[in-house]
Amino acid sequence: QVLLVESGGGSVQAGGSLTLSCAASGSTSSIYCMGWFRQSPGKEREGVASISPVGSTDYGDSVMGRFSISQDNAKNTLYLQMNSLKPDDTAMYYCAARISAPCTWWATSQSKYSGQGIQVTVSS
Secondary structure, X not given: OEEEEEEOOEEEEOOOOEEEEEEEEEOHHHOOEEEEEEEXXXXXXXXXXXXXXXXXEEEOOOOOOOEEEEEEOOOOEEEEEEOOOOHHHOEEEEEEEEOOOOOOXXXXXXXXXXXXXXXXXXXX
């Protein structure tokens, strides 16, 4: 079992920045790939970004060039740096861990493990 705990969400004005963190614990050796997905009320889950154990990253079109995913393997911590935030980025953001391929941004919403989620609100 893998436990994922997000932190760092909050409210920001459009154009601002936020950094999300995700601490992983438990059977972390079983993790193949980590990432983030988000969900707004009434909408389906949307993959955001993924990162492989060797640091290869993948981003959804809606966040490409604005968001950056990274990880600190020594600390078992995942990050999502979000810049130039837009009101459309408002959502619950979830940290996700996959135990098998593929390691892609669109597969993060179908991960075996996810955190409890953290709210990000962007006002215009």
